[in-house]
Amino acid sequence: MAAMKQADLAGYLNFPNQDIALRCTDVNVDYATERAIFDCNCVFPKNKITALIGPSGSGKSTLLRCLNRMNDGRAQVSGTIDYEGTNLNDQQINVYQLRQKIGMLFQQPNPFARSIYFNLAFGIREHQAISKSELEQRMREVLEMVDLWSEISGDLQRHANHLSGGQQQRLCLARTLMLQPDILLLDEPASALDPIATAKIEANLLALKKDITIIIVTHNLEQAARISDYTAFFYQGYLVEYDRTKHLFLKPHQKLTADYLAGNFG
Amino acid sequence: MNRYLIDRVTRHLIQLLVGLVVALILIFLGYLIWQGRHQVTWTFLTTSSEVGLGIRDQLFNSLYLLVLTLLLSFPIALGSAVALTIYAKQNIFTRLAQMAIEVLSSLPSIIVGLFGFLFLVLKVGLGFSVLSGAIALTFFNLPILTQSMILALKNVPTSRLEAGISLGVSQWHVLLKVIIPEAIPGIISGIVLSAGRVFGEAAALIYTAGQSAPQLDYHNWNIFSANSFLNPLRPAETLAVHIWKVNTENIGIDADKISRGAIVILVVVVLLFNFLARRLSNYLQQKNGGR
CATH class of the missing domain: 1.20.5 (Single alpha-helices involved in coiled-coils or other helix-helix interfaces)
Incomplete structure (x- = not known):
């Protein structure tokens, strides 16, 4: 295990500072009984898709949840996570503002059991006074971004429960986009969806990355290879290797990475 | 085969x-x-038992007590249900609270009544009154109401809370605008079912709200006046207590008639509650679109 403590970071060390969206320094995460992340140091480049891969329990979702403070109240996070010059892990940070800028999408589609309109209006109305026309204009924009506008024929009053699973997940994506985030965190967003719905989400993400930095946890290695620019491999709470996706998949430096990619353990 | x-x-x-x-x-x-079919007439419903063969004041007392009881118990029950399902961590205290709720919900109502008599009526000095009755019924009602609200809140997936929080909304606002609205059909049926129990309760009221129904003046809105229908400190015999009393005291040939008629009213009102609860919660579910 000692060998793993120094992560193999061949792929990222030469980023200029202005291209970095998030920088984690010495991040440790402790649950009540065990440590889930050990001394994680890594950066997430702007306007790129970074995939976090690794077997179940490797800590990738835990790390993801640190990045917009979703671990508050369930785990102890230490270390610094730099976002635009401030440490977002600081307890003084306004988490409500932070989560507007750093949005999240979950494994299971979790729309509110109300209309599409309610789903999209809920977050933004908490944060700012917005006119009805401007609100509906933005709803249309985000629904078009996720290719849902035509599928629902522009009917904002349609009930979220009446959408298919894939449509629900895209509605959730649109819901976070309403807040115009800088960064999107995705926790296995397609693992509950069929291949066609997955492909639609992936197409959305590729289109979104010109404005948004995307960090995605996935168990689907093909998905990581298809859409991500960078990949980080986690194992038992350690960041083992981090590189450009094509380098990591084609020529992993670490034996652990190679074994995982080859399916020698899981 | x-x-x-x-x-x-x-x-x-x-x-x-x-x-x-x-x-x-x-x-x-x-x-x-x-x-009781022949007993239920308009005069029966609108005559005071003090002057004739009627249950006007008892019927009103039952409804008044029910409203007061729900006013007292609803906020406490909703608050504790929210605290136990959303905020509390699983530890020895929450388990103790859960256990207390379960034990309280199987408490015999006569015990609640005697406690109310000793504590509220005598010690606190509220006397036989609507208020004593309402507080005693709150003790009686609280555990069941809390349990049904816990159930209603647990039926809302926790992922909703997470979704709301990830949008930068405070837990409290997600609770208020997403979780509780979604739980409302369950909350309402919980309220109405407990209302049926409260409406038919007698033992807890005999020694708290009292066994006398002084003639009420329904035009007297001064709540401090002794014969005002709104006065919370007057004694208030309810329908269920009235049925019990006329049967035990056996005040004559009319006792049978009165109790038969009162029973019909009691049963019909409770059935009405259940029917309305179902309609209302179906309607809300459809309006929320939850199918």
């Missing part, structure tokens, strides 16, 4: 048992209503 046979036999057996239960209830309710 054999398996199909067993399947059919058990299915019919279960249907038979369900039919039996339904038949028993229908016979029971039918008998009660049939017995």
